[in-house]
Amino acid sequence: MPMIETINLTKRYGELIALDSLNLALEQGDCFGFIGPNGAGKTTTIKILATLLKPSSGQAMIDGLTVGYQNRQIRPLIGYVPDFMGAYEDMVVTEYLEFFAACYNIHGSQRRKVVGDVLDLTDLNYKATAEVNSLSRGMQQRLSIARVLLHDPKVLLMDEPASGLDPRARIEIRELLKELKRMGKTIIISSHILPELAELCNTVGIIERGKLLFSGTVDEVLRRARVGQTVQVAVLDRTVAAAQLLQKLPGVAKVSVADDTAMRNGTGAKAGAGDGRIIHVALDPGARLDISDIPNVLMNNGFRILSFSEESVNLETAFMRLTKGVVQ
Numbered sequence: 001m002p003m004i005e006t007i008n009l010t011k012r013y014g015e016l017i018a019l020d021s022l023n024l025a026l027e028q029g030d031c032f033g034f035i036g037p038n039g040a041g042k043t044t045t046i047k048i049l050a051t052l053l054k055p056s057s058g059q060a061m062i063d064g065l066t067v068g069y070q071n072r073q074i075r076p077l078i079g080y081v082p083d084f085m086g087a088y089e090d091m092v093v094t095e096y097l098e099f100f101a102a103c104y105n106i107h108g109s110q111r112r113k114v115v116g117d118v119l120d121l122t123d124l125n126y127k128a129t130a131e132v133n134s135l136s137r138g139m140q141q142r143l144s145i146a147r148v149l150l151h152d153p154k155v156l157l158m159d160e161p162a163s164g165l166d167p168r169a170r171i172e173i174r175e176l177l178k179e180l181k182r183m184g185k186t187i188i189i190s191s192h193i194l195p196e197l198a199e200l201c202n203t204v205g206i207i208e209r210g211k212l213l214f215s216g217t218v219d220e221v222l223r224r225a226r227v228g229q230t231v232q233v234a235v236l237d238r239t240v241a242a243a244q245l246l247q248k249l250p251g252v253a254k255v256s257v258a259d260d261t262a263m264r265n266g267t268g269a270k271a272g273a274g275d276g277r278i279i280h281v282a283l284d285p286g287a288r289l290d291i292s293d294i295p296n297v298l299m300n301n302g303f304r305i306l307s308f309s310e311e312s313v314n315l316e317t318a319f320m321r322l323t324k325g326v327v328q
Contacts, residue, residue, distance in 0.1 A: 001064055003028040003155060003186045004049065008058035011044050011210075018044045020210035021058065026188070026203070028154070031181045033197035033218075034190040036207035042190040043083075045207075046157045049188070050080040062155055076104070079148025083160035085140050093119075093135075094128045097146060104151040118146040122176060138169025145176060156180060156187045162196065174200065231291050233279045234306040235298065242303050243279050246294065254282045 004026040011019040019041045026032050034042045047053040048060050051071040060067040065074045088096055097115045106114055119125045122142045127135065135143060141161055148156065161177070162170045174196055181187060181200065191197050197204060198218050205215040214221055235242045239257060247255040257277045281294060295308050 002026055003063055005061045009055055009060050010057045012056040017210050022212050024215060026186060028186050029184050030203055031187045031201045033201035033204040034188060035194065035204055040207045041210040042207060043159055046159050046188060046190060050078060050157050051075060076151060077153055078155045078157060079153040081144050081148055081158040081161055083163050085144040088132050091132050092129050093124060093132060093143060096132050097150065100147050101150045106150065114150055118149045122146040138165045138172065141165065141173060154186060156185050158189045160190055162191060229291060229310060230280060230282045231294060231310050233281060233294065233308050236304040236306055238303065239277050239279060242298055245301055246281050249297065251284050252281060253284045256280045
């Protein structure tokens, strides 16, 4: 049984469909990266799972319990980290954590031990007596994570945990999330910092306009985005002539040089121009041409190759290729 499952989960606000028949299944210990433009439905999904919103239709379940019907049993299993934490006037870090520990019925010596443990885990011991509203944004995010760990939840729901943080704070949050992943927590993270999601998460989902476009492993989403290979070639001289030659090969969709001058059928270029620039060769999806044929063709025609590489696809390029940039 999945730790987190949604079945045709839908949320409407009047005519606006914020979430449209979302189907997800995450196993215990999964770290799921939720990717999408602003207004795509990420926060709506997380708030439903956190029992803060009621779905319009469909189901959401955590550890077999149904959101909206078994919220009292679900809440001890989850920890929700919003994108921004409200400060508490005149409350110091330990008081803040003890207050929330008491809300989870953790009392006496056990409460002091739990507070000390989460301060250790989040490396906030040296800020134990500091006022919450005096902490930096990064420190407040770490404190927000410490708060949701007090009751040792199985599931962590994190909405943009690295939003607005400086580079050092982002690294510290990332290392903390890696430790939580090693502890076996099931984690959902929404974020715009895609390289960090690729490093942290074993599965990702891409959502746009409330619809889940893709869900799977990082490798699967990269393979799906790699529609037609693109290679880069640099030759010693006669760059335009080399580009014109490559454009004639069967299976080549488009050839361009570094300034994006299209080289279609040998038109629109001046002979001898562009020496030393990079040639980009895009192949048709399903093309039978082997990319290793490209340097062979060039060398057989007297061109000297300076460099040759396949253009890599990362999570950012996959996101750009699989979404249209349309928001609600």
